[in-house]
Amino acid sequence: MDRFERQYILPGFGKEAQxxxxxxxxxxxxxxxxxxxxxxxxxxxxxxxxxxxxxxMVSLSNLNRQVLFGEGDLGxxxxxxxxxxxxxxxxxxxxxxxxxxxxxxxxxxxxSKYDLIIDGSDNFPTRYLVNxxxxxxxxxxxxxxxxxxxxxxxxxxxxxxxxxxxxxxxPDPPTAYEIPNCNETGVLGVLPGIIGTLQAAEAIKxxxxxxxxxxxxxxxxxxxxxxxxxxxxxxxxxxxxxxPFSMEALEATxxxxxxxxxxxVDWEEAFSLLNKFPGGTLIDVREADEFPKxxxxxxxxVPLDLIEEKHQEWLNSELIxxxxxxxxxxxxxxxxxxKHFPGKKIHSISGGIEAPDSPIYK
Amino acid sequence: xxxxSIQVIAFGMIAEKIKTKELxxxxxxxxxxxxxxxxxxxxxLQHTKFSIAINKKMAVGKTAIPVGAEVALLPPFSGG
Numbered sequence: 352m353d354r355f356e357r358q359y360i361l362p363g364f365g366k367e368a369q370x371x372x373x374x375x376x377x378x379x380x381x382x383x384x385x386x387x388x389x390x391x392x393x394x395x396x397x398x399x400x401x402x403x404x405x406x407x408m409v410s411l412s413n414l415n416r417q418v419l420f421g422e423g424d425l426g427x428x429x430x431x432x433x434x435x436x437x438x439x440x441x442x443x444x445x446x447x448x449x450x451x452x453x454x455x456x457x458x459x460x461x462x463s464k465y466d467l468i469i470d471g472s473d474n475f476p477t478r479y480l481v482n483x484x485x486x487x488x489x490x491x492x493x494x495x496x497x498x499x500x501x502x503x504x505x506x507x508x509x510x511x512x513x514x515x516x517x518x519x520x521x522p523d524p525p526t527a528y529e530i531p532n533c534n535e536t537g538v539l540g541v542l543p544g545i546i547g548t549l550q551a552a553e554a555i556k557x558x559x560x561x562x563x564x565x566x567x568x569x570x571x572x573x574x575x576x577x578x579x580x581x582x583x584x585x586x587x588x589x590x591x592x593x594x595p596f597s598m599e600a601l602e603a604t605x606x607x608x609x610x611x612x613x614x615x616v617d618w619e620e621a622f623s624l625l626n627k628f629p630g631g632t633l634i635d636v637r638e639a640d641e642f643p644k645x646x647x648x649x650x651x652x653v654p655l656d657l658i659e660e661k662h663q664e665w666l667n668s669e670l671i672x673x674x675x676x677x678x679x680x681x682x683x684x685x686x687x688x689x690k691h692f693p694g695k696k697i698h699s700i701s702g703g704i705e706a707p708d709s710p711i712y713k
Numbered sequence: 714x715x716x717x718s719i720q721v722i723a724f725g726m727i728a729e730k731i732k733t734k735e736l737x738x739x740x741x742x743x744x745x746x747x748x749x750x751x752x753x754x755x756x757x758l759q760h761t762k763f764s765i766a767i768n769k770k771m772a773v774g775k776t777a778i779p780v781g782a783e784v785a786l787l788p789p790f791s792g793g
Binding site: 471478536 | 726761762764771772785787788789790791793
């Protein structure tokens with residue numbers, strides 16, 4: 352007997368399917384609300400090689416849904432912490448921890464080592480980047496995403512060349528302002544738990560051929576009503592327009608700009624603007640419990656939901672620069688402040704505190 | 714539901730913008746007519762991207778709507 356007996360005695364699964372899991376190399380993008388259940392179940396099921404890519408650190412507000420982490424992990428890297436936990440549980444699988452955010456620069460090298468990609472990211476720039484790279488590199492993608500009490504799951508790019516990809520469904524990225532994420536609208540921890548578990552189930556079905564996987568289909572699930580809706584996806588001629596022509600073209604694409612993040616500047620531009628306009632203001636719009644904190648620079652901390660209320664404070668600032676964890680909420684703050692101060696220089700810092708050029712890495 | 718109507722179901726942000734998850738509308742022949750009606754009734758939708766499915770199959774471009782069809786309005790989600 353071994354730890355997989357209960358699944359290989361299932362009629363139709365068998366040792367052959369178990370062997371396929373053992374041979375599989377799966378990359379999980381984001382060890383967050385979706386990534387945690389995906390990782391727990393893939394490791395338990397015996398997927399032989401699991402990569403975990405996440406440059407984020409554990410925050411107190413993550414703990415309602417990111418069940419691999421506890422109070423003792425605050426401030427630690429998510430990929431390394433998740434990997435450490437899984438390695439301690441099982442000796443018979445290989446876990447690769449990549450404590451970085453996926454970017455246009457590292458995506459090709461990271462993807463090349465895996466044969467199935469699972470997207471558990473939390474923003475559109477990453478989701479479109481991952482989709483486009485999967486199309487260009489021919490990798491199947493288990494997609495999952497949540498909004499308030501609803502979730503979506505699909506297997507994209509699962510049939511080779513003529514498969515459906517994310518841009519067939521949504522050719523143009525929405526702006527971050529259009530569709531908020533969990534940090535902004537709230538989420539019960541069990542919802543990404545359910546959707547992430549569905550992603551793990553679909554990955555196992557796809558890898559082994561057990562059952563009918565959601566290839567070229569998208570499932571919608573509503574936690575409050577338990578209603579689900581499954582639709583057959585179709586090819587869309589507009590999808591090709593948005594996908595870079597080659598991996599070289601992808602590497603030169605700015606996905607933050609593609610996703611309507613055009614009001615943004617990078618950290619270097621932000622500091623040069625602050626030098627130029629000494630009366631400028633730098634504002635952290637995250638909640639007080641979010642890490643890492645910016646050190647060595649003068650800034651104010653005003654959470655996004657107080658920006659509107661406090662906007663008069665910045666009436667005389669000649670420049671307002673806003674940052675958050677990943678650049679989503681700060682962009683929203685830009686839109687709010689632009690309404691009060693049309694024409695004022697107001698920018699979000701692209702990628703937020705987690706951006707590759709962030710001062711926290713210097 | 715009468716056969717001369719269509720049932721519209723909405724998800725996520727779209728349901729918030731039209732303030733309901735389900736609508737029953739007078740029959741409309743295709744997705745362009747339906748979108749024109751929705752944009753007029755709910756101008757907010759013009760600034761929101763979503764996909765349309767007819768009887769659980771994704772519709773691309775101007776697509777005929779069969780009598781009595783169920784039409785779903787499906788926005789992208791980004792959270793994780």
